[in-house]
Amino acid sequence: MxxxxxxxxxxxxxxxxxxxxxxxxxxxxxxxxxxxxxxxxxxxxxxxxxxxxxxxxxxxxxxxxxxxxxxxxxxxxxxxxxxxxxxxxxxxxxxxxxxxxxxxxxxxxxxxMGPSAPLEVKAKWAFKVYDFNNDEKICSKDILEVVKRLTKPNENSAIELKPEELAEVVKNVLEETDLNNNGFITSTEFQQVATKSPEFQHSFKLSI
CATH class of the missing domain: 1.10.238.10 (EF-hand)
Structure with missing residues (x-):
């Protein structure tokens, strides 16, 4: 040990x-x-x-x-x-x-970020991570920042999304996650969607 x-x-x-x-x-x-x-x-x-x-x-x-x-x-x-x-x-x-x-x-x-933390707890912290301007909601600018980081060209991908493509992704994310249609994602909305997502369960983790 x-x-x-x-x-x-x-x-x-x-x-x-x-x-x-x-x-x-x-x-x-x-x-x-x-x-x-x-x-x-x-x-x-x-x-x-x-x-x-x-x-x-x-x-x-x-x-x-x-x-x-x-x-x-x-x-x-x-x-x-x-x-x-x-x-x-x-x-x-x-x-x-x-x-x-x-x-x-x-x-x-x-x-x-470990395997034993409940999904609800992971989702709560993931929301904080994606709330880049720290205003307790995930707005279109936050989503854009998330998408840019996830699609940034690297050794495995040399394709960078065009501005109109980024805008379309942001729009789609809001439509799927903004359950009360107020133009942003609340912590409750994020947790509801994230805890049901197999991709989130496998991606929000870290090991030493």
Missing amino acids: GNSAGKLDQADLEIYQLLTYFNKAEIIDCADKFFEMIESNPETSNVAAAVKERRLKLQQVKMPFSVIENKISALHVNPFGTRLLQVFSGGQTLQNGESCILFEDFLNMMSI
């Missing part, structure tokens, strides 16, 4: 088992990965010894997004990787202004 068991208090492990959808082994795996990133990052490697010697708690270390995206390939290739970190970190930043995430927020993200 790695060597991070000694870096997390037993009380912390018990609380995390209550607050997440992870078991003890999975929590320790996340702690191992987070500590590995602390050691590998030049900006935080100097505190690794302090964490090992229990002079500093793992939960106190702020991890830059850039390090996490570099070390976790599933985040690096995910078109919503940075956005996921933004939503789950709650806007944490380092002194230099760089975005970062704390261990408990990282653990929560991995738990929600």
